[in-house]
Amino acid sequence: MRTVAEHRAVVAALLPRSAAATDLPLTEAAGRPLAADLVAGRALPAFDNSAMDGYAVRAHDVAAASEDEPVTLPVAADIPAGRTDTPPLDPGTAHRIMTGSPLPVGADAIVPVEDTAPLGGPAPGTPPANAVPGRVAIRRAPTAGRHIRRAGSDVTPGTVVLEAGAALGAAQLGLLSALGAPHATVVPPLKVLVLSTGSELVEPGRDLLPGQIHESNGIMLAAAAREAGAVAEQAHFVADDADAFLSVLRSADADLVITSGGVSMGAYEVVKDALAGRGVEFVRVAMQPGKPQGAGIVDGTPVVTLPGNPVSSLVSFEVFVRPALRAAMGYRDTERPRRRAVLSEPLVAPAGKTQFRRGVFDRDAGTVTTVGPPGSHHLRWMAASNCLLEIAADTTALDAGAEVTVRDLTV
Ligand SMILES: Nc1nc2c(c(=O)[nH]1)N[C@H]1C(S)=C(S)[C@@H](COP(=O)(O)OP(=O)(O)OC[C@H]3O[C@@H](n4cnc5c(N)ncnc54)[C@H](O)[C@@H]3O)O[C@H]1N2
Numbered sequence: 001m002r003t004v005a006e007h008r009a010v011v012a013a014l015l016p017r018s019a020a021a022t023d024l025p026l027t028e029a030a031g032r033p034l035a036a037d038l039v040a041g042r043a044l045p046a047f048d049n050s051a052m053d054g055y056a057v058r059a060h061d062v063a064a065a066s067e068d069e070p071v072t073l074p075v076a077a078d079i080p081a082g083r084t085d086t087p088p089l090d091p092g093t094a095h096r097i098m099t100g101s102p103l104p105v106g107a108d109a110i111v112p113v114e115d116t117a118p119l120g121g122p123a124p125g126t127p128p129a130n131a132v133p134g135r136v137a138i139r140r141a142p143t144a145g146r147h148i149r150r151a152g153s154d155v156t157p158g159t160v161v162l163e164a165g166a167a168l169g170a171a172q173l174g175l176l177s178a179l180g181a182p183h184a185t186v187v188p189p190l191k192v193l194v195l196s197t198g199s200e201l202v203e204p205g206r207d208l209l210p211g212q213i214h215e216s217n218g219i220m221l222a223a224a225a226r227e228a229g230a231v232a233e234q235a236h237f238v239a240d241d242a243d244a245f246l247s248v249l250r251s252a253d254a255d256l257v258i259t260s261g262g263v264s265m266g267a268y269e270v271v272k273d274a275l276a277g278r279g280v281e282f283v284r285v286a287m288q289p290g291k292p293q294g295a296g297i298v299d300g301t302p303v304v305t306l307p308g309n310p311v312s313s314l315v316s317f318e319v320f321v322r323p324a325l326r327a328a329m330g331y332r333d334t335e336r337p338r339r340r341a342v343l344s345e346p347l348v349a350p351a352g353k354t355q356f357r358r359g360v361f362d363r364d365a366g367t368v369t370t371v372g373p374p375g376s377h378h379l380r381w382m383a384a385s386n387c388l389l390e391i392a393a394d395t396t397a398l399d400a401g402a403e404v405t406v407r408d409l410t411v
């Protein structure tokens, strides 16, 4: 019997780290991992600018300003956002300035508009809504540097701002754009083909005869592969017929084939019958669910054979395939985040097997409660869970209140 860790290593070894990298427009790069560290080519902010709508001044000129005795300055210029020819600030004057507008040379503080009062009529030619006063009363003395965002205070050129393997989510795409990059160099997705087996399987939407069931592992595993960052297709499922199975497998154009079903101990074990002696090793892993497993290379294509019971299939994908796929695609985060949680009920578990129970993790309370029985056909409870509770092989009982670790399936 293999341990979970041993079989994880076997599956991981099937999928070496992809060396492929591709330049994608940012809109298409969403979710992909960066192929290499991203080094900033420019500073952010690119220039000293104002953090407030108000007036750029020399702090020294208005050091005596107070509510009772404001200091009045002529307003010599207006600097709306986007102005590219900002004039320098002469001593004894103020420039009206907006948030993000370039700080004029000579200014060393911003007085927010709330600490000022406009005086005099608008400067000639200014539209009424945006009228600039001729003079401004400064009602509070700013300290030098106040409300100024210095060039490079967020990013200095040459800084590694994102590491290789970082997945490009909203904030990362925003940062790339802010740095002026229209593209990102990312690792392209691996292609996964999911192939379900079983003579009892019928396409959803079709009527069932007694003894038949609707096929459900195909869409589930393909969705899981997509959620892991791969592209996935479902081959039409095949009956328990080794020749039919092999012919679909041979026509596969994929970086990884995932099969479900046909790997346990009975007769009609189509996957085992077809692939034993063809490069796939079939083993029993000390876990529940997910005991019967297989992995190997068939005609150059990595193949992972998962058990057919739906919960076994998806849990096996989580434990073995997802981390290997993500590592191969260069993601930095290959594992689901682990959370510490307090068990809200007592549990028993089989000796000698790592048990994965479906659970609901309450992030606020820091607790986990199992949902549904341990049996591997309870797909309904898998669908109701948000975490997997991993119970070590040498643990046979846990008390309510025990500290446990869960895999957070929501991230
Ligand atoms: N004598 C023994 N019998 C079984 C053992 C064992 O050790 N000795 N192991 C059990 C365990 S544990 C598992 S897990 C299953 C694995 O069986 P297979 O991988 O061979 O899967 P099948 O027999 O084809 O199917 C099992 C179960 O799952 C349903 N199934 C299969 N594929 C799909 C699908 N695509 N969509 C929906 N449901 C599917 C199938 O109808 C069966 O009910 O073996 C135990 N038996």
Ligand code: MOO
Pocket: 287, 288, 289, 290, 291, 292, 307, 309, 312, 313, 375, 376
């Ligand atoms: O290992 Mo099976 O996956 O328990 O049902």
